[in-house]
Amino acid sequence: MRLSRLHFKTLREVPKEAEIPSHILLLRAGMIKKTAAGIYTYMPMGWRTVRKIENIVREEMDAKGAQEIRTSVLQPGELWEESGRWSAYGPEMWRLNDRNDRGFCLGPTAEEVFTDIIRGDVTSYKQLPLSIYQISNKFRDEARPRFGMMRSRDFIMKDNYSFDRDEEGLDQSYEDMYEAYTNVFTRCGLTFRPVEADPGAIGGNNSHEFTALCEYGESEIAYCESCDMAATVEKAECLDDPAQDDVEMLPLEKKHTPGTKTIEAVAEYLDLPTEKTIKALLFVTYDEEGNEAGYVAAFVRGDRELNMTKLANILDINQYAIEFADEEKMAAKTGCVGGFTGPMGLHDCTIVVDSELPGQKNLCAGACEADHHYINMNYGRDYEGDIVADIKNLQEGDRCPRCGGVIKHARGVEVGQIFKLGTKYSEPMGCVYKDENQKDHPIVMGCYGIGISRTFQAIIDMPENHDDNGIIWPMSVAPYHVIITLVKAGDEVQEKVASQIHDELEKAGVEVLLDDRKERPGVKFKDADLLGIPVAITVGRGAADGKVEYKLRAEDNKEEIGISEAIERAIAKVNAEKDGRHFFK
Numbered sequence: 001m002r003l004s005r006l007h008f009k010t011l012r013e014v015p016k017e018a019e020i021p022s023h024i025l026l027l028r029a030g031m032i033k034k035t036a037a038g039i040y041t042y043m044p045m046g047w048r049t050v051r052k053i054e055n056i057v058r059e060e061m062d063a064k065g066a067q068e069i070r071t072s073v074l075q076p077g078e079l080w081e082e083s084g085r086w087s088a089y090g091p092e093m094w095r096l097n098d099r100n101d102r103g104f105c106l107g108p109t110a111e112e113v114f115t116d117i118i119r120g121d122v123t124s125y126k127q128l129p130l131s132i133y134q135i136s137n138k139f140r141d142e143a144r145p146r147f148g149m150m151r152s153r154d155f156i157m158k159d160n161y162s163f164d165r166d167e168e169g170l171d172q173s174y175e176d177m178y179e180a181y182t183n184v185f186t187r188c189g190l191t192f193r194p195v196e197a198d199p200g201a202i203g204g205n206n207s208h209e210f211t212a213l214c215e216y217g218e219s220e221i222a223y224c225e226s227c228d229m230a231a232t233v234e235k236a237e238c239l240d241d242p243a244q245d246d247v248e249m250l251p252l253e254k255k256h257t258p259g260t261k262t263i264e265a266v267a268e269y270l271d272l273p274t275e276k277t278i279k280a281l282l283f284v285t286y287d288e289e290g291n292e293a294g295y296v297a298a299f300v301r302g303d304r305e306l307n308m309t310k311l312a313n314i315l316d317i318n319q320y321a322i323e324f325a326d327e328e329k330m331a332a333k334t335g336c337v338g339g340f341t342g343p344m345g346l347h348d349c350t351i352v353v354d355s356e357l358p359g360q361k362n363l364c365a366g367a368c369e370a371d372h373h374y375i376n377m378n379y380g381r382d383y384e385g386d387i388v389a390d391i392k393n394l395q396e397g398d399r400c401p402r403c404g405g406v407i408k409h410a411r412g413v414e415v416g417q418i419f420k421l422g423t424k425y426s427e428p429m430g431c432v433y434k435d436e437n438q439k440d441h442p443i444v445m446g447c448y449g450i451g452i453s454r455t456f457q458a459i460i461d462m463p464e465n466h467d468d469n470g471i472i473w474p475m476s477v478a479p480y481h482v483i484i485t486l487v488k489a490g491d492e493v494q495e496k497v498a499s500q501i502h503d504e505l506e507k508a509g510v511e512v513l514l515d516d517r518k519e520r521p522g523v524k525f526k527d528a529d530l531l532g533i534p535v536a537i538t539v540g541r542g543a544a545d546g547k548v549e550y551k552l553r554a555e556d557n558k559e560e561i562g563i564s565e566a567i568e569r570a571i572a573k574v575n576a577e578k579d580g581r582h583f584f585k
């Protein structure tokens with residue numbers, strides 16, 4: 001392909017809205033273009049890479065016996081009514097009506113549609129197991145679309161659904177997908193870690209996220225240095241500090257603590273460590289119509305952080321249906337006092353107490369009275385919770401809940417997630433099979449997603465896949481394998497040599513770009529680096545003596561070598577790495 005014919009435009013300036021390397025570089029390299037907030041167009045070179053990622057995904061899915069289909073992005077609301085998610089899915093769903101006022105959505109995922117397809121097709125256990133997938137655009141009206149295609153409102157997702165007779169079958173399907181995902185992300189050149197995850201709105205009881213490790217990621221994971229425990233911070237269980245059974249309860253005492261509205265302030269004022277205090281967090285919840293449903297006061301030890309996912313799960317509500325309360329409004333109803341709220345003296349609200357607090361003695365908490373705290377507050381004697389559960393984050397430095405080792409945190413990008421759904425969809429939607437005795441059973445399902453467009457970006461954010469000058473694509477997903485830079489367009493010898501290399505590489509199945517533009521060499525070299533093509537061959541003055549320059553994008557070293565040697569080396573390099581299997585250890 002001649003660059004002079006390719007539709008592309010690189011930018012010298014860093015676009016204002018871009019904050020992370022992948023977003024900046026994709027825009028600068030002209031591989032994507034913004035259409036609206038959270039909505040992007042893939043330009044020719046970006047689209048080539050996306051198709052390569054899709055094909056790696058296809059190969060690994062097909063290798064596990066999964067079959068590709070394609071459903072419509074338009075999904076009828078009736079199917080979502082059947083599963084109970086039409087009202088439960090929340091504001092991320094793009095809803096629309098047809099001319100007859102029937103409700104539809106632009107599919108954010110497709111559990112319902114796939115369950116509907118299978119319930120019509122499968123009757124007997126003999127037809128199971130089945131695994132079906134699609135690669136298509138998904139739509140979510142994200143509250144905060146950002147980082148380009150990392151969190152966009154229209155994105156490409158591979159979604160796969162497995163259908164088994166029983167839990168054992170599901171375990172096998174899940175394991176197959178776990179392996180396929182490991183292969184996909186390895187072949188794409190990601191450094192990643194599968195971690196235990198919260199199943200969220202999709203449902204089910206067992207889930208892993210595949211997290212590409214990088215500092216720009218929005219996910220935070222907690223892992224143990226001594227054992228293989230690794231989980232998203234939302235999901236990670238905590239080990240409570242040991243109960244202080246042998247500590248004597250001291251008499252409750254009210255203290256005047258003027259102006260001490262934060263844990264740090266009251267701890268300092270009373271000269272207490274923060275782990276001797278109780279932190280209050282106040283929330284309002286909403287029902288399915290969006291009306292206020294009630295108030296919640298959550299309490300954790302002063303040195304802990306509240307975990308919103310755990311709190312929403314224990315209250316059995318969606319995370320979008322709970323938010324921080326307007327303290328004044330809540331005060332009138334429940335008796336809370338901004339900055340001085342404690343678990344004593346609250347009324348008309350649900351009190352959720354972290355599982356660690358009942359075992360801790362003689363704590364300090366707000367007195368629900370301005371400028372006052374209690375000290376020596378004890379669970380059972382002075383206060384109680386409507387719910388007692390683990391609602392805190394596993395923090396860095398905490399002890400591992402499995403082995404007692406030291407917990408570390410890392411950041412990353414969630415590129416895929418796999419779930420055991422069980423019968424969450426098949427039961428309400430009547431997706432059943434008949435066993436050997438003609439008895440009906442709900443089909444046991446799993447679902448498995450990969451964010452193709454997010455993976456596209458996460459690859460670039462890996463530290464080894466970019467530098468100050470641009471992208472460094474792994475061969476397996478590079479838009480082209482080799483770029484030939486013709487230093488002086490119009491020079492007869494150089495043009496001839498460049499064309500010869502181009503043609504021979506193409507004949508050998510190498511995807512090659514020839515930069516034949518009438519631009520200054522400096523501009524061409526800059527663009528080649530920005531585009532991140534793995535192998536660069538420069539045809540300049542040396543061409544007259546049969547010499548060209550050979551350089552890998554990932555390395556600094558340049559070599560002047562013979563034309564045929566350059567061709568041979570390029571072909572060998574491309575063939576060794578183009579399917580990404582060289583990344584397997």
Ligand code: ATP
Nearest residue numbers: 149150151152155157414415416417449450451454
């Ligand atoms: P997140 O927690 O990041 O919002 P999710 O858990 O809601 O994602 P899933 O429903 O598990 O996402 O979707 C499967 C995959 O699709 C995710 O692992 C992610 O890679 C990708 N994905 C989800 N939302 C987006 C988005 N708004 N933009 C790009 N990719 C997305």
Ligand code: MG
Nearest residue numbers: 209414416417
């Ligand atoms: Mg997810």
